Amino acid sequence: MKRHLLTALAVLVPFAGLVALGFSLLKDPPPLVLPAQTVRYEPQEVAPPPEPPRRAPPTRPLPPPLPTAVQVVAPPPPAPPAAEPKAPELSAEAKRLPIIAAVEPMIQQCFRDVSERVQEPMRVTVAFNTTVEGGFENVVLKKTSWQDPNLTACIIDSFEDAHFQPSGFALKRQTYTFTFAAPDGGL
Numbered sequence: 669m670k671r672h673l674l675t676a677l678a679v680l681v682p683f684a685g686l687v688a689l690g691f692s693l694l695k696d697p698p699p700l701v702l703p704a705q706t707v708r709y710e711p712q713e714v715a716p717p718p719e720p721p722r723r724a725p726p727t728r729p730l731p732p733p734l735p736t737a738v739q740v741v742a743p744p745p746p747a748p749p750a751a752e753p754k755a756p757e758l759s760a761e762a763k764r765l766p767i768i769a770a771v772e773p774m775i776q777q778c779f780r781d782v783s784e785r786v787q788e789p790m791r792v793t794v795a796f797n798t799t800v801e802g803g804f805e806n807v808v809l810k811k812t813s814w815q816d817p818n819l820t821a822c823i824i825d826s827f828e829d830a831h832f833q834p835s836g837f838a839l840k841r842q843t844y845t846f847t848f849a850a851p852d853g854g855l
Contacts, residue, residue: 766833768844769832770830770831770832771826772846776846777826778822778823779819781818781819782814782816782818782819782822783848785816786814786816788813788814789849790812790814790847791811791813791846791848792809792812792813792819792845792846793809793810793812793843794843794844795808796808796827796843797838797841797842798839799838801831802831802832803830803831804830806841807824807828809823811845
């Protein structure tokens with residue numbers, strides 16, 4: 669144990685001496701004092717800048733006078749009245765049921781949009797509930813003769829947008845089949 673104590677003292681005593689010497693050498697230097705100088709400012713009079721020489725504005729000849737005669741142009745004749753858009757042809761069932769009449773024109777437009785690509789008759793069976801406010805809810809396409817995501821989305825959007833005269837009560841799960849005969853293409 670003495671040996672460890674002697675080794676520790678042999679290392680720690682010189683280390684403590686070196687630390688004390690380092691601190692003694694690290695004294696703050698005296699503050700640096702700069703001599704103060706006074707500067708006096710005396711304003712000097714400055715002469716105003718000389719005015720530029722004035723020139724007379726150039727004279728331009730006047731333009732010739734404009735003619736005083738005015739041409740009168742008659743307005744175009746009014747456009748012929750636009751023909752009133754005819755009501756879409758409704759099926760016999762739609763004429764009997766106002767609920768179907770509210771949505772069938774939009775469904776037929778969906779069929780016409782798809783008929784450019786499909787040249788065959790189409791049928792879509794739709795199940796739906798009606799609301800007290802005159803709208804549709806829980807619309808489900810049960811059966812379609814032509815699988816087209818655009819047609820499906822168009823039919824569902826048509827049911828969401830369609831409204832009918834509210835009757836005060838809601839009909840539970842109704843099913844209706846919409847049909848569309850493809851145009852014959854002039855054959």
